[in-house]
Amino acid sequence: MRNIAAFASFVSAFAALVFPVTAQGASPKPSWRCIAGVCLWESRQAIDYDYGVRPTDIPSRTIRVPGGKVWACYWRCTDAETEDGFTYYGGTQRPANRLLTVSTCDPIFRLPDGTTHGTRIPYGTRWNGYHQRRFEGGVIGWEKTVRSGHTKVNVSLLMDKARVDCVYLEVR
Numbered sequence: 001m002r003n004i005a006a007f008a009s010f011v012s013a014f015a016a017l018v019f020p021v022t023a024q025g026a027s028p029k030p031s032w033r034c035i036a037g038v039c040l041w042e043s044r045q046a047i048d049y050d051y052g053v054r055p056t057d058i059p060s061r062t063i064r065v066p067g068g069k070v071w072a073c074y075w076r077c078t079d080a081e082t083e084d085g086f087t088y089y090g091g092t093q094r095p096a097n098r099l100l101t102v103s104t105c106d107p108i109f110r111l112p113d114g115t116t117h118g119t120r121i122p123y124g125t126r127w128n129g130y131h132q133r134r135f136e137g138g139v140i141g142w143e144k145t146v147r148s149g150h151t152k153v154n155v156s157l158l159m160d161k162a163r164v165d166c167v168y169l170e171v172r
Contacts, residue, residue: 028110032148032155033169036065036108038072040153040171044097047072060101068106072099105166111155119164121157130157145172 033040038047048054051063059075074097107117113128121142125132130142135156142157152172157164 028108028116030110030112030114032112032146032153033151035070035102035104035167035169036067038063038065038070038099038102040099040102040148040151040169042099044074044099047099065108067108068104070108071101071103073101073103074099101168101170103166103168105158109167111167115157115164115167117164117167120162121159121164123162130155 028036031039044056047061047063051061054061060071060073063070063072105117110116115128121127121130127142130144132140133143135141135158139158141159144155146153146155154168154170154172156168156170158166158168
């Protein structure tokens, strides 16, 4: 019996060397500023270097990362202003050269308060420092403002059947 246990231990140790844990299997690092390594305030040049060059006049881009996609925006991409049937991201603000918003609807995030994709939020108007609010298009979700270093970050959670489906991190 000891030989079987020793052999099983050897096989599992060998398998760990031959078949390392992938990034998808690893738990995301908790952060108020980053999703899958794409972070608020990161420069357009750094993003282009890591993920490929995109035209500079486009306010946002989708970045493929292990386990999903991150939407990254250089302008104010939420609560856009509509004028004469056109949507202006950021209103009169010039495009930033740093990320002002990062978001995802894939299970690749973990917030420092423990919130992940699929976290159940009970019925009510307040939960874990968040307050319920209505977003663009009438979507109901949750929001709170946190401080990360010297930066205030708006954290928005969108829901699907009482569970967190998407997260938006935006420089306030």
